[in-house]
Amino acid sequence: VKVTPLSGFPEFLPAQRVVEREVIASLSDTFELHGFANIETRVVEQLDRLAKGGEVDKEIYVLRRLHATDDDATGDKQLGLHFDLTVPFARYVLEHAGHLEFPFRRYQIQPAWRGERPQEGRYRQFNQADVDIVGRDVLPFHHDVEVMRVMVDALDALPIPPVSFQFNNRKLIQGFYRGLGVPDVTAAIRTIDKLDKLPENLVADLLVSDAGATPEQAARCLELATIRVPDTSFVAQVQALGVTDDLLDEGLAELAAVVEGCAAGGHDSVTVEANLRIARGLDYYTGTVVEIFMAGYERLKSVGGGGRYDALASDGKTTYPGVGVSFGVSRALVPLVAEGVLNGSRSVPSAVLVSVADEQSRPEADAVARALRSRGIPCEVAPSAAKFGKQIRHADRRGIPYVWFATTDPDGATTHEVKDIRSGNQVPADPAAWEPPAEDLRPTIIGFEARP
Amino acid sequence: VKVTPLSGFPEFLPAQRVVEREVIASLSDTFELHGFANIETRVVEQLDRLAKGGEVDKEIYVLRRLHATDDDATGDKQLGLHFDLTVPFARYVLEHAGHLEFPFRRYQIQPAWRGERPQEGRYRQFNQADVDIVGRDVLPFHHDVEVMRVMVDALDALPIPPVSFQFNNRKLIQGFYRGLGVPDVTAAIRTIDKLDKLPENLVADLLVSDAGATPEQAARCLELATIRVPDTSFVAQVQALGVTDDLLDEGLAELAAVVEGCAAGGHDSVTVEANLRIARGLDYYTGTVVEIFMAGYERLKSVGGGGRYDALASDGKTTYPGVGVSFGVSRALVPLVAEGVLNGSRSVPSAVLVSVADEQSRPEADAVARALRSRGIPCEVAPSAAKFGKQIRHADRRGIPYVWFATTDPDGATTHEVKDIRSGNQVPADPAAWEPPAEDLRPTIIGFEARP
Numbered sequence: 001v002k003v004t005p006l007s008g009f010p011e012f013l014p015a016q017r018v019v020e021r022e023v024i025a026s027l028s029d030t031f032e033l034h035g036f037a038n039i040e041t042r043v044v045e046q047l048d049r050l051a052k053g054g055e056v057d058k059e060i061y062v063l064r065r066l067h068a069t070d071d072d073a074t075g076d077k078q079l080g081l082h083f084d085l086t087v088p089f090a091r092y093v094l095e096h097a098g099h100l101e102f103p104f105r106r107y108q109i110q111p112a113w114r115g116e117r118p119q120e121g122r123y124r125q126f127n128q129a130d131v132d133i134v135g136r137d138v139l140p141f142h143h144d145v146e147v148m149r150v151m152v153d154a155l156d157a158l159p160i161p162p163v164s165f166q167f168n169n170r171k172l173i174q175g176f177y178r179g180l181g182v183p184d185v186t187a188a189i190r191t192i193d194k195l196d197k198l199p200e201n202l203v204a205d206l207l208v209s210d211a212g213a214t215p216e217q218a219a220r221c222l223e224l225a226t227i228r229v230p231d232t233s234f235v236a237q238v239q240a241l242g243v244t245d246d247l248l249d250e251g252l253a254e255l256a257a258v259v260e261g262c263a264a265g266g267h268d269s270v271t272v273e274a275n276l277r278i279a280r281g282l283d284y285y286t287g288t289v290v291e292i293f294m295a296g297y298e299r300l301k302s303v304g305g306g307g308r309y310d311a312l313a314s315d316g317k318t319t320y321p322g323v324g325v326s327f328g329v330s331r332a333l334v335p336l337v338a339e340g341v342l343n344g345s346r347s348v349p350s351a352v353l354v355s356v357a358d359e360q361s362r363p364e365a366d367a368v369a370r371a372l373r374s375r376g377i378p379c380e381v382a383p384s385a386a387k388f389g390k391q392i393r394h395a396d397r398r399g400i401p402y403v404w405f406a407t408t409d410p411d412g413a414t415t416h417e418v419k420d421i422r423s424g425n426q427v428p429a430d431p432a433a434w435e436p437p438a439e440d441l442r443p444t445i446i447g448f449e450a451r452p
Numbered sequence: 453v454k455v456t457p458l459s460g461f462p463e464f465l466p467a468q469r470v471v472e473r474e475v476i477a478s479l480s481d482t483f484e485l486h487g488f489a490n491i492e493t494r495v496v497e498q499l500d501r502l503a504k505g506g507e508v509d510k511e512i513y514v515l516r517r518l519h520a521t522d523d524d525a526t527g528d529k530q531l532g533l534h535f536d537l538t539v540p541f542a543r544y545v546l547e548h549a550g551h552l553e554f555p556f557r558r559y560q561i562q563p564a565w566r567g568e569r570p571q572e573g574r575y576r577q578f579n580q581a582d583v584d585i586v587g588r589d590v591l592p593f594h595h596d597v598e599v600m601r602v603m604v605d606a607l608d609a610l611p612i613p614p615v616s617f618q619f620n621n622r623k624l625i626q627g628f629y630r631g632l633g634v635p636d637v638t639a640a641i642r643t644i645d646k647l648d649k650l651p652e653n654l655v656a657d658l659l660v661s662d663a664g665a666t667p668e669q670a671a672r673c674l675e676l677a678t679i680r681v682p683d684t685s686f687v688a689q690v691q692a693l694g695v696t697d698d699l700l701d702e703g704l705a706e707l708a709a710v711v712e713g714c715a716a717g718g719h720d721s722v723t724v725e726a727n728l729r730i731a732r733g734l735d736y737y738t739g740t741v742v743e744i745f746m747a748g749y750e751r752l753k754s755v756g757g758g759g760r761y762d763a764l765a766s767d768g769k770t771t772y773p774g775v776g777v778s779f780g781v782s783r784a785l786v787p788l789v790a791e792g793v794l795n796g797s798r799s800v801p802s803a804v805l806v807s808v809a810d811e812q813s814r815p816e817a818d819a820v821a822r823a824l825r826s827r828g829i830p831c832e833v834a835p836s837a838a839k840f841g842k843q844i845r846h847a848d849r850r851g852i853p854y855v856w857f858a859t860t861d862p863d864g865a866t867t868h869e870v871k872d873i874r875s876g877n878q879v880p881a882d883p884a885a886w887e888p889p890a891e892d893l894r895p896t897i898i899g900f901e902a903r904p
Contacts, residue, residue, distance in 0.1 A: 002767065003547040006531075009496065011544065013551050014489040014558065021490060032894075033825040035802035035832030037466040038473060042577050043495075043563070044461065051518060058519040065567040066503060066532065067510040079458075080518065092463065095455040099465050101799065101849050103835050106466065111495070115517040125494050140836065142814060265822070315454065347553065350487035362594060370717070373485040380487030383555050384592065397553050442484075 008118030009125050010330070015399070016337045018344025018443045020127070023158055023333060024109055027129050030154035031107040034146075036131055039106050041088035043113075047078040049091060056083050059114040081113040085130040085326065090313035093134055093320055102136040102320075103143065109329070121300035121331045129154075132324030134312055139321040141254060144288045144308055145261035151304070151325045155292070156267040159342070159445050160332060162295040163303065166228075166275035167258050170285050170307070172251025173276075176224055176238070179245030183212035186283075192225055193279040196301075225277035231263065232256040234274040251287070258288055286310040290325055294332055303332040342447045346399025349443060351436045352379035352418070353395040354404040359385050364406055368416070371431035372404075377441065379404075392421055401440050404429070460570030461577050462782070467851070468789045470796025470895045472579070475610055475785060476561055479581050482606035483559040486598075488583055491558050493540035495565075499530040501543060508535050511566040533565040537582040537778065542765035545586055545772055554588040554772075555595065561781070573752035573783045581606075584776030586764055591773040593706060596740040596760055597713035603756070603777045607744070608719040611794070611897050612784060614747040615755065618680075618727035619710050622737050622759070624703025625728075628676055628690070631697030635664035638735075644677055645731040648753075677729035683715065684708040686726040703739070710740055738762040742777055746784055755784040794899045798851025801895060803888045804831035804870070805847040806856040811837050816858055820868070823883035824856075829893065831856075844873055853892050856881070 005011075012020055028038065044063060051057045061081040082088045085108050093104065109129040116122060131150055133143045148165070155163050173192070177185045188211035195203055200222055207218035223241060227234050235252050255274055263272040280289045287308035294303045306325030313320040336342045352372060354365045365381045372379045380400075382391045388405070395403050403421055408414045418434060419426040457463075464472055480490065496515060503509045513533040534540045537560045545556065561581045568574060583602055585595045600617070607615050625644070629637045640663035647655055652674055659670035675693060679686050687704050707726055715724040732741045739760035746755045758777030765772045788794045804824060806817045817833045824831045832852075834843045840857070847855050855873055860866045870886060871878040 003543055005547065006494065006496070006498070009494040011494055011548075012491070013548060014491055017489070017491055020492075032801035033828070033830050035800050035830055037469070037800045039464070039466055039469055040472075042458065042461040042463055044458070044577070046458070047518075058517065060518040061515045062518050063513045063515060063533070065510065066499075066512040066514050081515070091455055095457065096463075096465060101846075105800070105832065125496070142811075143835070146833075348487050348489045348557070349484035359594075376485070378485050378487055380557070381598075383595070394553075 008116075008123050010123055010334045010338075012337065013347070015344035015347040015443070018346075019337055019342045019445050020329065020333055022344075022445050023160075023329060024127075024129070026157050027109065027154050027327070027329075028107070030157055031131055031150060034105075034150045034153070036105045036107040036150070039089075039092065039108055040110055041082070041085070041092050041108070043081055043111070044079040045082050045088055045091060047080045050080045050082065050087060056114065059083060059116045061113050061115050083114045084112050085110060085128055086132075086312075086324070089130070089132060089134075090320075094313050094315050097136070097315075097318070097320075103133050103139060104135075105131075105133045107131045111330075120335055121297075121303075121328075123330055123334065126328065126330035128326055129329050130306075130324060130326045132312075132322050134320050134322035136318060136320060139323065141257070141287075144254065144323045145258055147323050148258055148262050148288070148290060148325060149265075151292075151306075151327065152262045152267060152270050152272070153265075155304075155327065156270045159447075160269075160294065160336060161297065161341075162269040162271065164271045164273060164293045164295070165262060165290055166273050166278050166293065167255060167262070167288065167290050168274065168276055168278040169251040169255040169258075169288055170279075171247050171287055172238070172255055173224070173279060175245040175248030175251050176241075176243050177221065179243040179248055180217050180220055182207075182217050182221070184210070187211040188213060188221060189279050192221060192277065195225060195277050227276040228273055230271065230273050232259055232274070234259075234276065238276075254287060280305065280307060284309040284311070288323060292325075292327065297332070297335060300331055300335065303328045340447065342445055345444045345446045346401075347443075348380070348398045348400060349378040350380045350398070350400045351377055351440050351442075352402040352404050353391065353398075353400045354379055354381045354406075355388060355391045356382045356385045357405075357407065361385075361406070361408070364408075364414070365404075368404055368406060368431045372434075375432075375435070377436065392419070395421055399443075402436060404431075460568075460575050462575055462786045462790075464789065465799070467796035467799040467895070470798075471789055471794045471897050472781065472785055474796075474897050475612075475781060476579075476581070478609050479561065479606050479779070479781075480559070482609055483583055483602060486557075486602045486605070488557045488559040488602070491541075491544065491560055492562055493534070493537070493544050493560065495533055495563070496531040497534050497540055497543060499532045502532045502534065502539060508566065511535060511568045513565050513567055535566045536564050537562060537580055538584075538764075538776070541582070541584060541586075542772075546765050546767050549588070549767075549770070549772075555585050555591060556587075557583075557585045559583045563782075572787055573749075573755075573780075575782055575786065578780065578782035580778055581781050582758075582776055582778045584764075584774050586772050586774040588770060588772060591775065593709070593739075596706065596775045597710055599775050599777060600710055600714050600740070600742060601717075603744075603758075603779065604714045604719060604722050604724070605717075607756075607779065608722045611899075612721075612746065612788060613749065613793075614721040614723065616723045616725060616745045616747070617714060617742055618725050618730050618745065619707060619714070619740065619742050620726065620728055620730040621703040621707040621710075621740055622731075623699045623739055624690070624707055625676070625731060627697040627700030627703050628693075628695050629673065631695040631700055632669050632672055634659075634669050634673065636662070639663040640665060640673060641731050644673060644729065647677060647729050679728040680725055682723065682725050684711055684726070686711075686728065690728070706739060732757065732759060736761040736763070740775060744777075744779065749784070749787060752783055752787065755780045792899065794897055797896045797898045798853075799895075800832070800850045800852060801830040802832045802850070802852045803829055803892055803894075804854040804856050805843065805850075805852045806831055806833045806858075807840060807843045808834045808837045809857075809859065813837075813858070813860070816860075816866070817856075820856055820858060820883045824886075827884075827887070829888065844871070847873055851895075854888060856883075
C-alpha cells in the first residue's frame with residue numbers, strides 16, 4: 001500500500017510546479033515574440049524511425065498493449081516513446097509538408113523519455129524546449145544567427161543562474177583538419193569530442209591511432225581546441241595557426257557572425273563564447289554547433305545544445321535543412337527546485353481566502369468570491385466555518401496573502417474587510433472594487449536573486 | 453520513405469494548435485480563478501496500480517526498454533502509460549500526502565493513452581482536463597457543488613458549441629432501488645446504465661434476470677430513469693413515485709443543491725439538467741454523478757463526466773474522499789477542428805512581417821523587429837530579400853496581418869511604413885511607438901459564432 005517515488009521520474013509539488021509553469025510560459029512568450037509557432041507531436045513514433053543503431057537505441061521505451069492478442073490483426077507497427085523532439089519534428093515536417101509554409105519556424109515544449117540510469121540532471125521522463133527553423137531544399141545561413149539569438153533572449157529572461165552559450169562550427173573544424181591533412185576527418189571530430197572526458201595526451205594518442213593523424217597534426221588539432229574567447233578574436237588566432245582551406249574560411253565567417261549576433265543586445269545573464277573544442281558527437285550537424293552551460297551547475301554537463309543540420313529530413317525527392325537549439329527544462333529545473341534555489345511563492349493560485357462565518361452564510365461568501373473572480377482575482381472560499389484563527393492558518397499554510405471577512409450585524413447590514421495576513425493589517429474593502437497589489441495577484445518564482 | 457498518419461494519434465497543424473492552446477489557456481484561467489493548483493504527474497504508473505481487472509486493462513500500453521537486459525538488475529517494476537488522470541492523481545495524493553494541504557484542490561491537463569480501436573472522438577492519445585477536490589478522511593458535500601460549478605464556468609467560457617451538464621446522484625438511485633426492494637441494487641445500477649445502448653423493454657428484462665427485480669419493480673426503475681428536468685422539479689416527481697428511503701432523501705437533496713448551484717449565474721452556453729438515467733457504470737462513484745454532452749455532437753457520447761467518490765485513495769490508515777469532473781479536450785476539439793468548425797486565425801504568432809529590401813539592410817530590419825518585440829508585438833523578419841510582392845504573399849500565406857517597410861533614401865534618411873495587407877492601407881509608422889489593434893496582436897480562435 002505504501003507508495004514510493006519512481007526513480008528517474010521526478011514530480012513537482014504544487015508550489016514547485018509554479019516554477020516549471022512560469023519558466024515554460026516565459027520561454028513560450030519569447031519564442032512567440034520571434035514569430036515561432038507552437039506545435040505538439042504525438043509522443044510515439046514507429047520504432048524503425050527511432051532506432052537507428054545509435055547509443056540511444058537501448059534507452060528507447062517500446063509500447064505494447066497489455067493483452068496484445070490482436071496486434072497483427074489490426075496491422076499495428078511497433079511503437080516507441082520519442083527520446084528527443086528532433087526525430088518527431090522531422091517526421092512531422094515530412095508528414096505535413098504539404099500543409100506547412102517554409103521556412104517553417106516552430107517551437108515545441110514536451111516531455112521525452114529515455115530508459116537510462118537515473119542521475120542528477122538525467123531523468124527517464126524530462127521536459128525539453130526546442131526551437132527550430134526548417135527550410136525546403138534551402139535555408140539561408142542568417143537563420144543560424146536568428147535561432148540562436150532567440151534562445152539567448154529566451155534564457156536571458158529566465159530567473160535561473162547565468163548561462164553560457166559556447167559556439168563552434170563543424171565547417172571550421174572539418175576545414176581545419178582537412179587543410180591540415182588529417183586522413184580521417186570524421187574520426188578526428190569524434191575523438192576531439194572526448195576532450196571533456198579524457199586527458200589531452202590520451203586524446204592526442206587517439207587522434208594518431210584512430211584518425212591517422214601524425215603527432216604534429218594531433219598537436220595542432222589540440223591547439224585549435226584550446227581556443228576559447230568571448231568575441232571574434234578567434235578568427236585571427238585560428239588564422240595564425242597557418243592552415244588554409246575554403247571550408248575553414250566559411251566556418252570562421254559563420255562562427256564570427258553567430259558570436260557577434262548573439263553577443264549583441266545587452267543580455268544580463270547570458271554570456272556568449274566561441275569555444276573551439278565543442279564538437280557535438282552527433283553526425284548530422286553540418287555547421288553551427290552550440291552547447292549551453294549553467295553557472296554553478298557544470299556538473300550537469302550541458303543544459304542545452306543544438307546546431308545546423310543540412311538534412312533534418314528527406315523524403316527522397318525533397319531535403320529539409322534545419323537549424324535549432326534545445327533547452328533541457330527538467331535538466332536545469334529539477335536540481336534547482338530540489339535544492340530549494342527556486343520555488344513558487346505559494347502552493348495555490350488564490351490571492352484571497354474568503355472566510356465563512358457559519359455554514360448558513362456560505363452563499364454570501366460565494367458571492368464575494370464571484371465578485372472578485374469577475375475582476376480576475378483568483379480566490380477560494382474557506383472549506384469550513386471554523387474559528388477565524390483556523391481559517392487564517394488555512395490561508396497561511398498555502399501562502400494565500402489575503403483573508404476576506406464579511407460580518408453581518410443584527411440589522412442585516414454587512415461589513416466587508418480584508419486582512420493582509422503577512423502584516424496583520426485589516427482594512428474595509430468593497431468586493432466590487434478592491435484589488436490586491438499586482439505582485440500578489442498570481443504566484444511567482446522566488447529564490448533566485450543573484451543576477452549580475 | 454513516405455510518412456503516413458498513425459491511426460488514433462491525431463496531430464494538429466500550427467493554426468489548429470492555436471485552438472487547442474487557447475482552449476487549454478482558457479480552462480486553466482477559470483480553474484485558477486477558483487483557486488485550483490495545477491499539477492502534472494509522470495505519464496507512467498506501476499502496472500499493478502493501473503490494471504485492476506476492469507474493461508480498460510486490455511487497452512493499457514505497457515513499456516519495456518528496447519534492449520531490456522538489465523531490467524531485473526535495476527529492480528524495475530513493470531510500467532504502463534496512464535489511461536486517465538484519476539489513477540495518477542490518487543497515487544500522487546498518497547505519495548505526496550505529507551506535503552499537501554487538504555482539502556487539496558487541483559487541476560491537471562495532460563494526455564492519457566488507451567490502445568482502443570480508434571474512431572471519431574476516441575483516440576489512442578488524447579488530452580484531458582480534470583478538476584478535483586480531495587479531502588483527508590472527510591470532504592463536506594458543498595465541494596460537490598463547487599467543483600461542478602467550476603467546470604460549468606470553464607466550459608461556458610470556451611468558444612465551442614453549447615454543452616449540457618446532466619446530473620444524477622448515486623444515493624438517489626441506490627436509495628430508490630433499496631426502498632423499492634430490488635434485491636441486487638448494484639446489478640440494477642449497472643443494468644440501467646445500458647439504457648443508451650439497449651431498448652427499454654430489454655433493460656426491463658435484464659433488471660428482472662440480473663438484478664432479481666419483479667416486473668413491477670423494473671417498470672418503476674425505468675420510470676425513475678425517464679425523469680429529466682432543467683430544475684429541481686424532479687424532487688416532487690420522484691416523491692410522487694411513492695418510494696421512501698433515507699438514502700433516497702439524501703440523494704434528492706444533494707442533486708437539488710448541485711442543479712441549483714450550477715444553474716445559477718447566467719451561463720450563455722451551458723445548460724444544466726437533472727437526468728435520472730445517468731448512472732455511470734464505474735463502481736467508485738458514491739454520490740453526485742455527471743455526464744457532459746455537446747450540442748450537435750451527441751454522436752461523440754459524453755465529452756466529459758465525473759462525480760463523487762468516497763474513497764479516491766487509501767493507504768490503509770487514511771482514506772481520501774474526492775469529487776471531480778473531467779473534460780475531454782481532444783474528444784471535443786479534434787472533431788471540431790477536423791470539420792473546420794474551429795481554426796486558428798493564423799499559423800504563426802507574428803502580427804508583423806518586417807520586410808527586407810536587400811540582404812545588406814537585414815540588420816536594420818532586425819532592429820525594427822527588436823523595437824516591436826520590446827513592446828510585446830510578435831513579429832518576424834522576411835527570410836529573403838525577395839520582391840516586395842513576394843514578401844507580402846509570404847505574410848498572407850501565414851495570415852500575418854501587417855508588413856513593415858523601411859526605405860532609406862540616397863541621403864541616408866529612413867522612412868518607415870506599415871501596410872495592413874487585408875485592406876491594403878499603408879501608413880507611416882514609428883518602430884518605437886506603432887501598435888496593432890489589440891485583436892490583431894495574437895492569433896485567436898475563429899469559426900464558432902453560434903452562441904445562443
